[in-house]
Amino acid sequence: MKSIAPHSYYSFRDAEKEIEFHRHDMPTPWMNYLSNGTFHTMLSHAGGGVAFYKSPQIWRITRYRFFHLPMDRSGPYMYIQDADSGTYWCPTNEPAADKPETWKSAHGLGYTRFGAKRDGIAAQTLYFVGPYENSLVWKLTLSNETPVAKELNVYAYVEFGMMEFMRELQWQCYNKHQVSVQYHPSEALVYRYGVENQPKPEETPLVYFASDTPLSGYDGDREEFIGSYRSEANPAAIEEGGCRGSTLMGGDPCGALQFKVTLQPGESRTLHIFLGTARDEAEVEQALTRSREAEFVERSFQGLRSLWEGYLGAWNCRLPDPDAERMLNIWNPYQAHRNFLFSRNISFYATGTFRGVGYRDTSQDILAVVPFDPEQALGKLRLLLGQQYRDGHANHYFFPNEGWEPVTSIHSDDHLWPALAAWDLLAETGDAGFLQAEVPYYDGGQGTVYEHLKAAIDFTASKLGPNGFPLMLRSDWNDQLFRVCREGRGESIWTAMQLGWVLLRMVDLAVAAGHPEDVAKYEAMYAQQRDLVNNLGWDGRWFRRAIMDDGRFLGSDVHDEAKIWLNAQTWAVLSGMADPEKGWQAMDSVHELLDTELGIKKINPSISTFPDPADPLTNYNKGTGENGAVFCHANTWAIIAECLLGRGDLAYKYYRQLLPNVAMDKAGLWRYKAEPYVYASNLFGPESDKFGLANVSWLTGTAAWMYVAATQYILGIKPVLDGLSVNPCIPSDWEGFTVKRRFRGCEYEITVRNESRVCQGVKSITVDGQPLEGHVLPAYPGRSSVRVDVVM
């Protein structure tokens, strides 16, 4: 394993909200998502990536070879060739073999840029998807820094894939003869995916690839441009005199555009490339006319920047810890929004083939969008509730873009999650009206939002196991527990706790929705499950996790493996169900038995033989994935639990040790590998051979919950039904912090001073100099800002 200081690879540029990369040879591609909500591109720091329209399953535009070598191919590449010498290189660094003499790249919010230089030619490149067209815009500015004129050939290249990625793997041999790339009179290559039996053919777009600069050549046939036994590193057309003017009526499609650029000494030229989608040829024409307008690219880029400025304007904090501050002001909400958009669909780790919108995952993702954009959040909540059946259970994943049948496995937790999002929406806006809005059920009929949430509770109430806990069904939050209830009797003690938190929320939601008559039922159910949790669920030093079909406990000291499970301890506290001394003891056990210097393990010890060596509970190797890894998503709940117990020092230790750049510094960049600016789903644990290796970055519930844990529980700025609660639980050595938070139309400028150097406890609050009773700030309708001073 190489040991190299991470900072020789990257640096944060916080004022610009960027991370800059100094080297292209990272341990893995470090990705960014460029998107306007309809047209998307996942792009790496070295220019590899994939573009898709709405769905990576059925409208994938370019080809990305997941897990192949060389890694991170293909991408939207540009080549710059000196026409005299024939040498060529790429501003993205990859994939040409000749490298720029100086190079850097940077990811920003919705864009990625590259700056490179070779032989006196400087290239500044920017890629983004703007709000006004469904296209990836590439902006290339070339400058001649030499004293002589330069003749350059510039190429822009993309490899088109089959739009249906599974089709590509299964039956490309024939189907590839049903695609075409034609040269369009408006100087564009147009890719048409005309494959038989494709889903939604009437919605399948044409793809255009064009520029605002006159072309000197093009190719639509990959064999012509790349040649055989070659790759993007050494395209035949570039090495052998230029594009061949190929089109394609079946075969392996690509888009290659060639430009001749002459630069006098000191001269700069900018050209723009557009890779976009349109419904038909007339729309291609219109999109190109708009895109070629003089100010279009600048206007689009400014439009993108203002969108992010507006979105992130809802929150800004100044903290004694710059790593946390950067994460909370920039990267964490950005990542969380990408989760909200893509669920767990496509990333460097997930191929975008079968995971549509996850009911459980997206319900949680909503939590971190509510503070920024309650309207978008409500839209998603309604989308989810439309996947719920009248009996209250819900589809596990579904495919709104693809129109495919949903995955219908029934899990004990899925349908319960939306209540948390609904409560957060109510607290954020103070407006209960949405609870009365009608939403259809998946199997017909409709009900109000509140009725949907109530049906979810009724479903769980109808699916209790022999001991009275909710049946595990297919699994709960933990996907790996599908062997617990194969015979239909296994129970999830964790789901009882999840139900507990949800029931507390339902009490408020029932009142807000005008159904106080339901409250007693929710309270009774809560009390009954709480008793079970504290009795049958208690193992002596921690809470048990589940009961298997055969009645054995999972998560008990009597076994040799998987004795203790993180979620059962944290949620016992989150749900308010744990008897106080049991809650403390359980979280002490977490500290003692699960915590490591790189985060908290999900279980201990890892499993290899339990409950039966011939049929262990999980196939994951020890210390990996769902088996004894540090599962970052589950760590977030330990942070919240510690805050609820008032132990701010420990909560912050748990938070800080998983800040991605902090964990990377500790593990070493070549061990950690994934991006230092976004959370990963998990890190291999100490029982693996690669402790600290981060996996499945970007699309993980960690993003939403870390945001919630840090802002609402550590900093303690939490919307509640009657206002904005301020009740921090911070490290005792912090002097204080400040937060600007948009809430119900007003900006709250909050300064917290920790005069007594405590973890928790608000001594006084003044609003614009006037003392306030308690720690809940009311809404201030009509006010644009208020100044809040808090003393701990």
Ligand code: IFM
């Ligand atoms: O809860 C799941 C999630 O739905 C997908 N990733 C893994 C988590 C834990 O199993």
